[in-house]
Amino acid sequence: MEIKVRNVCPVAVSKVDRLAKEKGLSRQAFLKEQIETLSIMEEVKKQEQAIDDLYDRTIDTIQRCSDAMTNMDRTFNKLFGEDEEVSYRMSLTLLQQKGPRIYIPHQQQRNVSHFSLVFDCT
Known part of the structure; x- marks a missing residue:
């Protein structure tokens, strides 16, 4: 398809030629x-916004999971005492029963910045 543009400023034409x-x-x-x-920029912006929204929702979900794990940790400590090893083993035992399971790979990974969590809902 052909497009013609008329009356373009000579300075703009010079700049286009230089570029x-x-x-x-x-x-x-x-x-x-x-x-x-230019024709695809609006779609690219929409996709970038969708990625930003997904990122925000993911961060929110991770924070809620972290809060839930912290609450579970407090509850297990209240139920089974302050012995972290006993509390940790009991929490794993209970979590690995029927239904969705959560695996906590390493006991020391309680800090959110180092937390790794795998959901297995099979």
């Missing part, structure tokens, strides 16, 4: 590339 030359393209090839890029 095209820097990229090793003709004016026509440079403008074609710019128009095609």
Whole structure:
């Protein structure tokens, strides 16, 4: 398809020519590339926003899981005493029964910044 643009400022044309030359393209090839890029920018912005939203929801979910694990840890400590090893083993035993299971790979990984969690809902 052909597009014609009239009455373009000579300064703008010079700048387009300079940018095209820097990229090793003709004016026509440079403008074609710019128009095609412009045509997809709205979709790219939508996708970026969707990724940002997913990131925010993921962070929120991780925080809620962390809060739940902290509450479980407090509850197990109240129920089984302050002995972390006993509390940890009892929590694993209870969590690995029927239903969704949560595996805590390492006892020392209680800090959120080092926390690793795998959900197995099979």
